[in-house]
Amino acid sequence: MNDQERSAAPRVGVVGLGAMGLGMARSLRSAGYDVGVHDLRAEVAAEFAREGGAAFPTPGELAAAVDVLIGVVVNAAQVEAVLFGEDGAARRLRPGAVFVMCSTVDPAWSAELGDRLAESGVLYLDAPISGGAARAAAGELTMMTSGPAVAYALAGPVLDAMSATVYRLGESAGLGSKVKVVNQLLAGVHIAAAAEAMALGIRAGVPAEALYEVITHSAGNSWMFENRMAHVLAGDYTPLSAVDIFVKDLGIVLDSARPERFPLPLAATAHQMFLQASASGLGGEDDSAVIKIFPGIDLPKPMEG
Known part of the structure; x- marks a missing residue:
């Protein structure tokens, strides 16, 4: 981004500097944007400021300073706190500013949020994300988005700077979240199935490394098996995406289907597995x-050193 482009670029804020949000904020800075941040952990925001960004003590103060505010918090309750809590962002965002909501939430709640923000003239993009921390830091996320054309006109280049692919699914808030619900159904079921298959093989006496090698080169492989069972082989359960995330996300999947009386037997079983683990x-x-959660299996131990 040259000096002329920088002067014309929107000012961007990121609320929530977890594994995804911090990477997104850094990728935006790498793309040439002026980025402000807020996080409940003041030391994390301060570290980002030392890298060349700006830290703000409250969501409201950050909102007042930016044109595009990106929320990368865990759930709907945290989005509510960011926007409508004490010194929240909603009343400090200028009319015509854009709030980009990247959390996994109930699609109906997302649609309602868009209506609430519209009352004060704030534009809304429903924009759940997928890809993990490494892709967030590299600016290679997948974004499942929906919202009005005028919001994309301002925030579209910002989304592109964080992402490998930005899917524009329509103008209605909630469409992005509906696609994310389907993605999380598959992701949760695939992780649960991968764990069950790996546990069965280990219990049957197959060396874990050999099982992993064969399955990752066979028709039964999935992206989740290859990625997550590598963690099992390493004996490393450092949370990149925690068990409780899928307790939440699969709960949203089930809740969103219940009003439609739509059966989700595999999602329900996977949800129970994550609940048991939690x-x-x-x-x-x-x-x-x-x-x-599977009894009687000898899991690989962490490598020493």
Whole structure:
């Protein structure tokens, strides 16, 4: 981005500097944007400021300084706090500014949020994300978005700077979240199935490394098997996406289908598996730790050194 482009570019804010949000903020800075941030962990925001960004003590103060505000928090309750809590962002965003909501939430709630923001003239993009922390840092996310053309006119280049692909699914808020619900159904079921298959093979006496090698080169492979069962082989359950994330996300999947009386037997079973893992004290571990619910298997241990 040259000096003329920088002067014409929207000012961007990111609320929520977890594994995804911090990477997104950094990728935006790498693309040449002036980026302000807010996080409840002031030290994380301060570190970003030392890298060349700007830290703000509240969502409201950040909102007042930007044209595009991106929310990368965990759930709808946290989005509510960011926008409508004490010194929240909603009343400080100028008319015509854009709020980009990247959390996984109920699609009906997302649609309602768009209506609430429109009352004060704030534009809204429903924009859930997929790709993980590494792709967030590289600016290679997949974004499932919906919203009015005028919001894309301002925020579209910002989305492009964070993403490998931005899907524009329509003008209605909630469409992006509906697609994310389907994605999370598949992701959760695939992780649960991968864990079940790996556990069965280990219990049957197949060396875990050999099982992984064969399956990742066979028709039964999936992206989630290849990615998450590598964590199991390493004995490393450091959370990149935690068990409790899928307790939440699969709960949203089931809740969104219930008004339609639409059966989701595989999603319900996977949800129970993640609930069991969480109830066993594994909620904060990597979601691959769902394999630990299976009895009598000798899982690989972390490598020393």
